[in-house]
Amino acid sequence: MLAVDIGRAYVRLALADLVGEIVARGDEPSRAESYDALLAQLSGMAAELTTEAGLTPGDITLAVFGMPGIHDKETGALRVAPNLPGWELPGAVERLAEVTGSPYILENDVDLAAVGEGTYGLGEGVPHFVYVSVGTGIGMGVVIDGKLYRGSRGAAGEISYLPVGEGDPRADPGRGMFESVASADGVIAAAARLGMIAATAKDVFDAARTGDETALKVVAIEADHVAHALAGIIAVLDPELVVLGGGIGAQAADLLIGPVTERLPVLAALRPPRIEASTLGVDAVLLGALAFGLATARDLVFERAVAATPPG
Template sequence: MGREFVRVAIADLVGDIAARKDEHRKGGESPRELVAWLAGLAHTLADEAGVALADITLTVFGTPGVHDKGTSSLQLAPNLPGWDRPGSIGLFEGVAGDAPYLVENDVDLAAVGEGAYGLGQGIAHFALVWIGTGIGMGIMIDGKLYRGCQGAAGEISYLPVGEGDPLVNRGRGMLESVASADGVVALAGRLGMRGVSSAKDVFDAARAGDEAAREVVAAEADHIAHALAGIIAVLDPELVVLGGGIGVQAGDMLIGPVTEFLGDLVALRVPMIKASTLGTDAVLLGAMAVGLTRARDLVFERAVAQAPLG
């Protein structure tokens, strides 16, 4: 579940996708309206896959923000208004039915997806830095996802990097306010670019030689490099994967200058920095990887419980 898209899939226990839909969100839905829409998508997918919803072993929901288990709500998710109310997580039962379900941070799932299917395969220590409509990070240590004590590890949007844009006052951190897609568009406007409605417009203009757009790209690389310098000092990753719309689509323009900046900012070797090869599928693939592991355990546990004694 993202600000603009919802991606839903049903997979078998082998990991093959039986049915999938990528749908554009209408925007502005209340939590109940969004859950009702997701339930409709789930029914449609189940029909396409030739199964009943009751046959689903486990559902994994990937969302922005942090799952606060104490209040059963989503925190730090401004793109999903209303989900910060106590008990909101329980609404997912309207999609999952009687089957168990998990709620995971979307960027954490993207990091798991990179470890299972992407550039992180075989690498024990790496970070997935998501740069798009929001900014976040998934951390893999010794091949395992690191969540932190509140599940908030990797909420790097709140790093004190940037000039402190007014977007901070709308529930967004300093880094996110300047380096997210909205921050890129805002800076382009301040530098006199007209007719720019998306970060993609800015990066396309930079590729075409627009000087103001190139200045925006340089500022974006500077913000990312300063954020990564702190991350590298703390985590010492072997690899940093850039994901999200900006990380993937503009990686070719950012990796060079970011690496160059980091040469002056970090004490030891700069880690490998690469753009994700999974694109928009990273979160979905991470949800599959998490779901398959747990679903197989559930199936095994049920089989053992139903086996005759003796």
């Protein structure tokens, strides 16, 4: 089976056998600025991995795609994914069938990361936890009683729209208020307001680690935004564990977890849950796609074997 993680910055693919062992892997900077270019990139990478593994396209039983946003199954469009232009058009998602020609499943990327965390990471054996991804975008995967919770329309966990932070939420309808202030772009903007010029959010956090006063103020602002968001999440879901992932959530956890943990008792009525950085890193979505798809892939292989068996 093929696992695919489609993001604004990178595209990652992994080809695995039905035991779950990865036999070929590819990572490339994403061509997400163009719908057609991204689709062509996915098809090209899938073909390269198939050849590398000594397989043919017909050998791929199932493809599982992880993408930001919400799949509108009635129109075939991807909703609430401003970082992937073109995918909001009717029928856009259906062209994923062209990538391998095999059956495919589309899931929200952060939901898959939560599945990966529950199968291979810190969430293993934890019945109630949330995976909060903070990076170029913001989202959350929710696990309740050991099962992924999607909500009535697949929109559970779209915490980018939490009313956290400053500004008019109508100013950028493609991004929620929380995402506009706490994502990578929000961190860069906060630094600029304080007179610090940074090309990336990583630059800000690296400067904070050296003791830069302005960078430390930006970290304090980010921690406050995250703490307010988590306070609302805790009040509604009461998770045992919060796993921080994403380019900011995991990679800047050493700077954020302490101040967030200190702030939460003031904001939340309940005793705060454990807050830890994901141990799966950039592979969380891929591993979640593998865990999610393996059972289905095995069933498909079994059904094909039964269908090919002569009666009697």
